[in-house]
Amino acid sequence: MIDLRSDTVTKPTPAMREAMANAEVGDDVYGEDPTVNRLESMAAELLGKQAALFVPTGVMANQLSIRLHTKPGDEVIVESTAHIIRYEGGSASSLSGVQLCCVPGIRGILEPDRVATAIRPRDVHNPPTTLLCLEQTHNSGGGSVYPLATMHRLVGLARENGLALHLDGARLFNAVAATGVSAAEYAQPFDTVSFCLSKGLGAPLGSMIVADRERVTQLRRLRKIFGGGMRQVGIVAAAGIYALEHHIPRLKDDHVNAKRLAELLQTIPSVSVDSKQVETNIIIFTVRPSIKSTDELVAECKQAGVLLNAVGDYAFRVVTHFDVSAQDIEEAGRIFHKVFSN
Numbered sequence: 001m002i003d004l005r006s007d008t009v010t011k012p013t014p015a016m017r018e019a020m021a022n023a024e025v026g027d028d029v030y031g032e033d034p035t036v037n038r039l040e041s042m043a044a045e046l047l048g049k050q051a052a053l054f055v056p057t058g059v060m061a062n063q064l065s066i067r068l069h070t071k072p073g074d075e076v077i078v079e080s081t082a083h084i085i086r087y088e089g090g091s092a093s094s095l096s097g098v099q100l101c102c103v104p105g106i107r108g109i110l111e112p113d114r115v116a117t118a119i120r121p122r123d124v125h126n127p128p129t130t131l132l133c134l135e136q137t138h139n140s141g142g143g144s145v146y147p148l149a150t151m152h153r154l155v156g157l158a159r160e161n162g163l164a165l166h167l168d169g170a171r172l173f174n175a176v177a178a179t180g181v182s183a184a185e186y187a188q189p190f191d192t193v194s195f196c197l198s199k200g201l202g203a204p205l206g207s208m209i210v211a212d213r214e215r216v217t218q219l220r221r222l223r224k225i226f227g228g229g230m231r232q233v234g235i236v237a238a239a240g241i242y243a244l245e246h247h248i249p250r251l252k253d254d255h256v257n258a259k260r261l262a263e264l265l266q267t268i269p270s271v272s273v274d275s276k277q278v279e280t281n282i283i284i285f286t287v288r289p290s291i292k293s294t295d296e297l298v299a300e301c302k303q304a305g306v307l308l309n310a311v312g313d314y315a316f317r318v319v320t321h322f323d324v325s326a327q328d329i330e331e332a333g334r335i336f337h338k339v340f341s342n
């Protein structure tokens with residue numbers, strides 16, 4: 001089965017498992033797990049910040065950051081299709097008591113003028129806008145990369161208006177692989193940045209939040225409150241270290257595979273996709289509506305040997321990753337041709 005549903009489906013390699021088995025551990029709630037401490041230093045250094053915190057999931061990384069930057073009743077600006085609004089179970093409102101102000105972007109990328117209009121004037125009637133969250137790369141935008149210049153204009157706008165800044169960098173290293181801009185350069189203007197070890201980097205779980213030392217101290221306390229304080233978690237952190245040391249360069253292969261698959265999809269008359277827009281490891285495409293439903297098309301692909309996710313009516317997402325080879329891509333192309341041409 002060729003699994004293109006997500007880059008989260010990768011399994012730890014034998015070498016990664018060996019690193020996990022050999023990890024030195026201690027009680028991380030007491031700050032005594034040497035492997036976690038090493039991972040946190042590595043992440044901070046890679047992103048050019050003072051400190052970092054290891055958390056179980058990307059959702060927790062985003063939600064701890066939202067809690068850190070806001071008070072109940074505040075408003076947080078996100079792009080309309082952001083992971084934070086679509087895929088985090090309503091946690092910003094339930095865990096931090098904030099409301100989200102959704103601003104539509106282009107393939108997930110916000111336009112500064114629209115954000116400027118969304119920032120509420122300080123007035124007793126209005127919720128205070130206190131945080132802007134950006135997503136790099138943008139999942140629902142089809143793995144789109146925030147151009148540095150656009151990011152800096154948004155950052156400037158946020159600063160002028162006293163907003164805090166969080167970057168949901170779940171796939172930050174995909175942006176790095178696509179552009180050659182360093183992770184530290186992308187992270188520099190943000191107060192908090194999260195990234196996932198469990199996607200293209202191939203660890204079984206784990207995300208990082210990086211920030212200055214004082215914020216990380218506050219985040220550590222919030223992690224405990226949210227139930228994310230872990231004990232001998234160095235066995236997992238070791239997978240993260242292994243991923244950061246060995247798996248960053250190979251993200252480029254996923255991008256080559258995604259581009260190739262988009263080109264193959266483009267040759268199918270009923271499929272709409274622009275391979276030139278595929279910048280990283282995610283492809284979103286649509287299929288001309290037919291008597292077969294979206295779910296039936298997903299089921300037919302599965303029957304033929306490819307898993308993919310529907311993201312809307314006749315809209316699909318495929319994601320390339322570590323466990324998909326160039327050969328698998330050719331095979332997936334043939335299967336899509338067969339299923340979508342009928």
Ligand SMILES: *Cc1c(COP(=O)(O)O)cnc(C)c1O
Pocket residue numbers: 057058059060062083084135137138139168170171196198207
């Ligand atoms: C996957 C993802 C997350 C975190 O999800 P988890 O499943 O909790 O790790 C956050 N933001 C984006 C953009 C993502 O794609």
